[in-house]
Amino acid sequence: MSFADEAEKENRGGYLGRGCGVGAMLSQLAPKLREEVETVLADRPDITTTAIRRALLKQVNGTLRVPSAYTFQRHRRQMCRCTEKGDE
DSSP states (O other): OOHHHHHHHHHHHHHHTSOOHHHHHHTTSOHHHHHHHHHHHHHOTTSOHHHHHHHHHHHHTTSSOOOOHHHHHHHHTTOSHHHHHTOO
């Protein structure tokens, strides 16, 4: 295994042991909103994770927990368990 491969494995390791907050949140959203959020996360890198989080906070209006912007960043970079296992 190359050094870069080993470093990537170590980088991901801490997050793969626990579930993904974004994946958990997405599973609780109404289907239409979930689809919109997934599209923005995948296709709109120009929209920051902080902006996505703030918009979601307004949309859900306290009805569920919205993960931190850092959790959204890990999800976008596929550094989370749900992208590893296809749990979404």
